[in-house]
Amino acid sequence: MKAEIINIHTLENYKLAIKREDLLFPDISGNKFRKLKYQIEKILMSDTRTLLTFGGAYSNHIAAVAAAGKKYQFKTIGIIRGEELGGGVSENATLSFAREQGMQLEFISREAYRMKESQTTIDDLKERYGDFYLIPEGGTNALAVKGCEEILTSDDASYDYICISVGTGGTLAGIVSSALPHQQVLGFSALKGTFQKEVVSIYTSNSNYKIVDDYNFGGYAKIDTVLVRFINEFKIAHKIQLDPVYTGKMMYGIYDLMEKQYFKENSRILAIHTGGLQGIAGMNETLKRKKLPRII
Incomplete structure (x- = not known):
């Protein structure tokens, strides 16, 4: 393309x-489309139909993942930095859009967010949400680079x-x-x-x-x-x-x-x-x- x-x-x-x-x-524009292209293909060919990722209040990545989930019909979960944002989603254009696309949002403290990549955090998330395909904050991994x-x-x-x-x-x-x-x-x-x-x-x-x-x-x-x-x-x-x-x-x-x-x-x-x-x-x-x- x-x-x-x-x-x-x-x-x-x-x-x-x-x-x-x-x-x-x-809604999945620019480098976010490129980063997600091969990851979406992997999800669609697997038995795991849930994608979990991380982001901030105005994250392009969160918005793009949410839109991709709706377009390709898989579940998306966004772990959002900042507990205080949970009560003001309607006032935040990015988070409102993500929720409208069907993304499930969970808001955590900034302290907890700094530990988002730890095995303890990942295990805890899997205990609550079941099996999921994990994409890091910003979307960068080998498949993302391949797309870019x-x-x-x-x-x-x-x-x-x-x-x-x-x-x-x-x-x-x-x-x-x-x-x-x-x-x-x-x-x-x-x-x-x-x-x-x-x-x-x-x-x-x-x-x-x-x-x-x-x-x-x-x-x-x-x-x-x-x-x-x-x-x-x-x-x-x-x-x-x-x-x-x-x-x-x-x-x-x-x-x-x-x-x-x-x-x-x-x-x-x-x-x-x-x-x-x-x-x-x-x-x-x-x-x-x-x-x-x-x-x-």
């Missing part, structure tokens, strides 16, 4: 295009740089694995730090990439008026919506690096739009409470 590529006119020394992975499916390897196709061979937003590192691992030898992959971390290198090294020995966290805007899901203004101006100029957690930060970083002449002259740059647009509603609620400009 190929995503549409849109050329964007920018500085005269560079040619920038954006690959619209976000348009693949309305398919983001790049032969149509992308002419690009010198491949840019991708980075969360847990699974999508980046797939891109790095499938990029051609002449291509440099640049990952824009949405979080502080470049710990995702450890994740990439699990799945590929390729070293044709770099992770930068200079554009995380203070950390995961953090945002300010500068980023909001950039996202809104980008939408007006190009008719393309960016999300505030991932792709907005990536595109801001790309533009800044072009201005700083980071890329080689006359380079062709491809930015991957990984979706995540469902999180805008929740972010706008946060911006409203802080009396800051909202994303249009």
Whole structure:
């Protein structure tokens, strides 16, 4: 499956295009579709018809898993970080959507959430829910990386740089694995730090990439008026919506690096739009409470 590529006119020394992975499916878009593709196939061929996973209040992964469960008719369970969220699902667009898709939500404390991958926690969950197929927070595992390897196709061979937003590192691992030898992959971390290198090294020995966290805007899901203004101006100029957690930060970083002449002259740059647009509603609620400009 190929995503549409849109050329964007920018500085005269560079040619920038954006690959619209976000348009693949309305509710399972971008890298979330890629990450879930082979995992869904495995579930549909097995006797286990329940998928359990983890996520936060505005998790793209939670929303995508819930939508996949409804579409392909298997049960989904979401273990959500934050006990206090249980009483306000109707006020949270992501969690409301997940519940509407049929996902069973369980809210646990942040302390308990930090232990979510322990064997004790998994055994306890199986005692309560029975057998289930487990996907980690963010969806990254070997099957997810395999799906993300398919983001790049032969149509992308002419690009010198491949840019991708980075969360847990699974999508980046797939891109790095499938990029051609002449291509440099640049990952824009949405979080502080470049710990995702450890994740990439699990799945590929390729070293044709770099992770930068200079554009995380203070950390995961953090945002300010500068980023909001950039996202809104980008939408007006190009008719393309960016999300505030991932792709907005990536595109801001790309533009800044072009201005700083980071890329080689006359380079062709491809930015991957990984979706995540469902999180805008929740972010706008946060911006409203802080009396800051909202994303249009």
